[in-house]
Amino acid sequence: MGLKGRDVISIRDLSRDEIEEVLRGTRRMIPYAEGTKVGDQLAGRLLMLAFLEPSTRTRLSFETAMLRLGGKVASITDPALSSVKKGESLHDTIRMLSAYGDAIVLRHPNEGAGRLAAQASEKPVINAGDGAGQHPTQTLLDLATMQEAFGTLSGLRVVLLGDLRYGRTVHSLAHALAVFGAELVLASPPSLQLPEDVREDLEHQGATIREVDQLHQAVREADVLYVTRIQRERFADEAEYAKVAGSYRVDSALLAGAKTRLIVMHPLPRTTEIAPEIDGSPHAAYFRQAFLGVPTRMALLSLILTGKAV
Amino acid sequence: MRELKITPIKNGTVIDHIGNGLALEVLRIIGVKDLDKDSTVSVALHVRSQKLGWKDIVKVENMELSPRKVNAIALLAPTATISIIRDFKVREKRVVDLPERIVGIVRCPNPSCITNQREPVESEFDVARRRPVVLRCSYCERLVDDFLLHLA
Ligand SMILES: Nc1ncnc2c1ncn2[C@@H]1O[C@H](COP(=O)(O)OP(=O)(O)O)[C@@H](O)[C@H]1O
Ligand SMILES: [Mg+2]
Ligand SMILES: [Zn+2]
Numbered sequence: 001m002g003l004k005g006r007d008v009i010s011i012r013d014l015s016r017d018e019i020e021e022v023l024r025g026t027r028r029m030i031p032y033a034e035g036t037k038v039g040d041q042l043a044g045r046l047l048m049l050a051f052l053e054p055s056t057r058t059r060l061s062f063e064t065a066m067l068r069l070g071g072k073v074a075s076i077t078d079p080a081l082s083s084v085k086k087g088e089s090l091h092d093t094i095r096m097l098s099a100y101g102d103a104i105v106l107r108h109p110n111e112g113a114g115r116l117a118a119q120a121s122e123k124p125v126i127n128a129g130d131g132a133g134q135h136p137t138q139t140l141l142d143l144a145t146m147q148e149a150f151g152t153l154s155g156l157r158v159v160l161l162g163d164l165r166y167g168r169t170v171h172s173l174a175h176a177l178a179v180f181g182a183e184l185v186l187a188s189p190p191s192l193q194l195p196e197d198v199r200e201d202l203e204h205q206g207a208t209i210r211e212v213d214q215l216h217q218a219v220r221e222a223d224v225l226y227v228t229r230i231q232r233e234r235f236a237d238e239a240e241y242a243k244v245a246g247s248y249r250v251d252s253a254l255l256a257g258a259k260t261r262l263i264v265m266h267p268l269p270r271t272t273e274i275a276p277e278i279d280g281s282p283h284a285a286y287f288r289q290a291f292l293g294v295p296t297r298m299a300l301l302s303l304i305l306t307g308k309a310v
Numbered sequence: 311m312r313e314l315k316i317t318p319i320k321n322g323t324v325i326d327h328i329g330n331g332l333a334l335e336v337l338r339i340i341g342v343k344d345l346d347k348d349s350t351v352s353v354a355l356h357v358r359s360q361k362l363g364w365k366d367i368v369k370v371e372n373m374e375l376s377p378r379k380v381n382a383i384a385l386l387a388p389t390a391t392i393s394i395i396r397d398f399k400v401r402e403k404r405v406v407d408l409p410e411r412i413v414g415i416v417r418c419p420n421p422s423c424i425t426n427q428r429e430p431v432e433s434e435f436d437v438a439r440r441r442p443v444v445l446r447c448s449y450c451e452r453l454v455d456d457f458l459l460h461l462a
Binding site: 110113132134204 | 418420422423424425427428429430431438439444447448449450451452453455
């Protein structure tokens with residue numbers, strides 16, 4: 001069907017072939033993202049940014065992607081000052097933006113806002129995070145990072161560590177990894193386990209899922225250690241939080257028995273989940289992961305706006 | 311001749327083989343308030359059934375169900391059979407078949423879902439699994455298996 005003109009609201013909107021097309025495009029976009037090649041693939045295109053909730057890196061990476069390829073952006077800068085706060089519905093805001101630009105990127109505090117926006121808009125909509133819901137470009141850049149490190153996704157053993165219950169990105173990532181035949185290993189505190197219904201849904205799609213309580217053992221056998229943020233708000237008191245956060249901390253001792261090629265990933269921003277001592281190690285992939293957000297979004301924007309990513 | 315638990319109706323609809331205890335949900339879907347004022351609604355609860363053990367039956371005079379209501383019944387009472395009665399005889403059988411998409415019948419249980427904000431939008435679910443039925447909100451993707459508790 002091709003991605004030109006398509007909405008990307010959930011990773012479920014993309015077939016395996018389409019995800020692979022984005023990953024191929026991402027590889028081709030890397031020199032443009034690094035600035036070693038200068039591009040004008042998106043010259044004359046205008047992207048509307050509607051970030052109705054605070055965001056720095058996601059927003060900046062969409063802007064960077066567009067500008068590096070010669071395109072332009074226009075944005076709602078402060079939702080507190082805009083018509084949104086005056087009670088205009090998301091539906092109407094999106095109708096307006098869709099009349100102005102060639103595509104819309106939306107960040108919104110409510111789950112499902114992306115889908116609603118896609119229905120309201122005549123132009124393609126990319127969901128850049130709706131509440132605790134979907135954030136498909138995060139999943140795409142996560143996949144791009146693993147693909148770059150290993151050349152493949154199928155058969156990878158991926159440990160998902162931390163908050164698997166509320167984590168915005170981890171459910172979409174698990175879904176995509178299942179589609180590619182990766183093996184999922186879950187390591188989380190009991191109160192932050194993957195919800196049972198989400199797990200059943202993944203297994204229903206043929207995912208291989210294991211749960212571990214021995215983190216050291218899991219790390220020894222892993223190809224990827226995907227670390228998520230454990231948020232203070234999820235715990236009743238500071239002591240409980242400190243205990244859980246402490247036992248899920250990634251440091252050199254934990255990685256001592258790991259495979260040489262293990263990569264450690266994190267959607268950033270991190271707090272204390274990963275010790276800074278890891279930053280210089282060959283295992284640390286999280287800054288590369290953050291960088292790959294730009295070429296991934298370049299590829300996706302190009303495919304949606306022009307039908308190709310070259 | 312079989313013993314009838316409720317008086318026969320001349321024209322109307324019989325919804326039989328409703329799972330035990332679900333008749334009141336079915337009545338909610340039918341919308342008893344909306345019926346013709348001369349229509350009688352008869353309900354039989356806890357009736358012996360060969361197939362189901364126990365079942366409920368609902369009969370409504372002078373009414374034929376819209377496709378949307380048939381879909382709702384398929385969701386809440388998947389074992390139900392619907393018969394259209396004209397002049398005391400069964401003239402038509404409607405197959406109760408769970409559609410791919412459920413619109414407006416169930417509310418999303420996620421309070422932060424965009425369908426629960428002030429937006430001009432109806433709730434909508436895809437059927438994620440059929441046996442047992444699990445719905446997935448088309449907006450926030452929340453999975454819902456206790457949808458009987460969240461009827462719109
Ligand atoms: N140090 C932190 N600890 C916990 N949560 C944080 C921290 N810094 C930012 N956040 C939260 O993370 C969210 C941003 O997540 P993400 O989508 O990864 O990045 P961005 O908003 O820049 O695109 C914000 O809603 C913010 O509340
Ligand atoms: Mg649209
Ligand atoms: Zn919902």
